[in-house]
Amino acid sequence: MDGPHHTGNHLVDQDDKMTVTERTVEDSxxxxxGPWPAARPWLGTAARLGLAAVWLVAGGSKIGxxxxxxxxxxxYQIFPYDVAVVIGAALPFVEIALGMILVLGLATRLxxxxxxxxxxxxxxxxxxxWARGLSIDCGCFGTxxxxxxxxxxTYGTEILRDLGFLVLAGFLLVWPRTPxxxxxxxxxxxxxxxxxxxxxxxxx
Amino acid sequence: xxxxxxxxxxTRPGESRPxxxxxxxxxRPGESRAGRADSRAARVIREQRARExxxxxxxxxxxGAVVVLVAAGLIGWGVTxxxxxxxxxxxDGANPEGTGIVVGSGPVTIDIYEDFLCPFCKQFEQQASGxxxxxxxxxxxxxxxxxxxxxNRFSSTDYSTRSSAASGCAAQSGKFREYARALFDRQxxxxxxxxxxxxxxxxAVGVGLSGDxxxxxxxxxxxxxxxxxxxxxxxxxxxTGTPTVLVNGKQVQASAEAxxxxxxxxxx
Numbered sequence: 001m002d003g004p005h006h007t008g009n010h011l012v013d014q015d016d017k018m019t020v021t022e023r024t025v026e027d028s029x030x031x032x033x034g035p036w037p038a039a040r041p042w043l044g045t046a047a048r049l050g051l052a053a054v055w056l057v058a059g060g061s062k063i064g065x066x067x068x069x070x071x072x073x074x075x076y077q078i079f080p081y082d083v084a085v086v087i088g089a090a091l092p093f094v095e096i097a098l099g100m101i102l103v104l105g106l107a108t109r110l111x112x113x114x115x116x117x118x119x120x121x122x123x124x125x126x127x128x129x130w131a132r133g134l135s136i137d138c139g140c141f142g143t144x145x146x147x148x149x150x151x152x153x154t155y156g157t158e159i160l161r162d163l164g165f166l167v168l169a170g171f172l173l174v175w176p177r178t179p180x181x182x183x184x185x186x187x188x189x190x191x192x193x194x195x196x197x198x199x200x201x202x203x204x
Numbered sequence: 205x206x207x208x209x210x211x212x213x214x215t216r217p218g219e220s221r222p223x224x225x226x227x228x229x230x231x232r233p234g235e236s237r238a239g240r241a242d243s244r245a246a247r248v249i250r251e252q253r254a255r256e257x258x259x260x261x262x263x264x265x266x267x268g269a270v271v272v273l274v275a276a277g278l279i280g281w282g283v284t285x286x287x288x289x290x291x292x293x294x295x296d297g298a299n300p301e302g303t304g305i306v307v308g309s310g311p312v313t314i315d316i317y318e319d320f321l322c323p324f325c326k327q328f329e330q331q332a333s334g335x336x337x338x339x340x341x342x343x344x345x346x347x348x349x350x351x352x353x354x355x356n357r358f359s360s361t362d363y364s365t366r367s368s369a370a371s372g373c374a375a376q377s378g379k380f381r382e383y384a385r386a387l388f389d390r391q392x393x394x395x396x397x398x399x400x401x402x403x404x405x406x407x408a409v410g411v412g413l414s415g416d417x418x419x420x421x422x423x424x425x426x427x428x429x430x431x432x433x434x435x436x437x438x439x440x441x442x443x444t445g446t447p448t449v450l451v452n453g454k455q456v457q458a459s460a461e462a463x464x465x466x467x468x469x470x471x472x
Contacts, residue, residue: 065357066284067435075444085439089284090277097276107262107269114273136444142357146445186261 044171044178051115051168052102059095061142066092072144075136076125105181112172119166123159130155288436292429295375302430303437304350305371305380308340312472314347314463315450317443320367320387321355321394325447328458329388335460337381344472349384352435354446355394363398365431370404372427373418374411382411 062069070088074081098118101111126138135147138158147153177184294302304315314336318325339345351371353364367387374383386407392398399407401422408418421427447458451466 066280066287067432068354068357070284071354071439071444074439077442081440085284086281090280093276093280094273097273101269101272107265110266110269145354183265186265187258 040175041177041179044175045180047168047171048102048105048108048178048181051112051165051172052099054165054168055095055099055102055115058141059092059099062088062092062139063096068142068144069139072137072139075134075139075145076129077132077134078125078128105178105183108172108178108181108183109176112169112176115169116166116173119162119169123162123166126155126158126162129153288432290429292433293427294430294433295372295380295427297375297378297380298430299348301437303434304348305375306346306348307381308343308346310339310343310345310472312345312467312470313450313452314339314345314467315350315448315453316347317350317352317438317446317448318384319352319355319364319446320371320384320391321358321364321398322446323391323394324458326388326391328447328449329385332458332460332463333385335464339464339467339472345467349380350434350438350443351384351431352438352443352446353431354435358394359392359396359398361397361400363392365428365435366398366401366422367404368431368434369425369427370408370418370422372430373421374408374413376421376427377413377418379411379413383408383413386411 062072066089067085068088069092070085073079073088073091074084076084078084079087095118098111098114101107102115122138122140129136129138130153135151135153137144137147137153138155139145140158140162172178177187292302295305297305297307299306316336318328336345336347340347351368353362353368355364356362358364371380371384371387374380390399390403390407401419404422405415405419409415449456449458449463451463452470454466456462456466
């Protein structure tokens with residue numbers, strides 16, 4: 001914009017246009033210009049807390065019986081037993097930690113990315129069990145392993161539910177900045193409009 | 205670097221941009237070009253610093269989050285590893301691998317995996333135990349009962365483990381089958397507290413076992429490690445639900461008819 005044609009009022013005019021576009025896309029704290037930018041940060045907080053609740057409930061339902069969690073992983077018949085046991089033992093703790101990180105809103109984009117990866121793995125696992133004709137409970141929220149005779153698996157519902165969770169994670173992946181988060185608290189004071197160093201701020 | 209790229213948050217109307225007074229907005233009519241360039245340079249430097257700070261902050265929060273997740277996973281691993289360590293003592297009557305209690309000595313082997321809290325196992329017992337006892341008495345089969353603890357989650361007191369360990373106490377006194385059948389007869393509902401240790405002892409006395417030694421066996425968790433071993437080895441063998449019945453190593457439907465047919469087919 002240093003070109004000679006960008007001068008005077010023309011530049012101010014450009015500035016004002018930028019004000020509008022950048023607010024709608026980037027600034028989560030001062031929403032202006034319609035219901036979407038006003039609602040988006042709060043939808044983000046809702047998505048963050050919702051996803052956190054999913055992980056906390058999922059982990060909490062498994063953490064009381066780590067052996068069962070290992071057996072639920074083993075029931076997919078994807079990993080050797082000893083590997084399944086380690087995954088089954090570690091997973092509930094990771095899920096709860098992920099839930100707590102999301103509650104705090106720390107490194108939200110990363111947490112959303114890890115959530116997405118986990119959910120994609122879960123969906124792949126359920127699809128694979130479905131494709132191989134296994135008759136198991138996904139073990140997503142506690143129970144797991146073989147279904148009793150006469151019980152039908154509910155793979156479709158389980159996958160749809162995980163896809164719903166994936167939407168929450170995807171929202172946070174795109175718009176990770178949400179109110180009431182550690183990220184937002186840390187970000188305050190680090191943005192460009194932070195008061196500059198003292199000597200710069202002194203009027204001449 | 206152009207203005208558009210370097211400026212992340214534009215000045216709001218009515219708010220003065222930090223910087224030297226009177227130069228907060230470039231391009232104001234009447235300002236000198238040199239002054240504008242000066243202010244712009246200062247702002248570019250400021251914004252570069254802010255970007256650097258943002259990058260550092262994102263890096264450190266990400267590292268922090270990853271460390272927390274990895275630590276959580278390692279804790280889970282450590283908890284199970286620590287809990288599953290240690291030797292077990294199988295009760296008398298157990299097979300050499302210590303994974304179940306052997307009844308009978310016929311040529312055809314049957315493996316039965318049951319959890320004392322599992323309602324379908326109770327149904328199976330009621331439907332098939334007469335047939336099994338008959339096959340055993342005729343010397344046609346050798347049955348290995350694996351009292352696994354798959355359903356601890358469905359009681360508030362780990363009833364699956366406690367009842368299986370108690371069945372080990374009964375096996376030690378040679379009355380595994382009698383005790384197991386009595387446990388299924390008195391099966392508590394899923395989702396409750398299960399039977400108390402006193403009730404487990406009372407059932408033992410009911411099938412003719414000595415109350416005092418049984419009480420000690422239950423109280424000292426004598427066969428809890430054995431139950432853990434039975435359960436783990438069942439999972440390792442690919443058993444993921446109860447009841448599961450294998451005839452000569454091949455899974456059959458958990459019913460008297462299917463078992464009889466399979467035993468006959470195997471020449472037993």
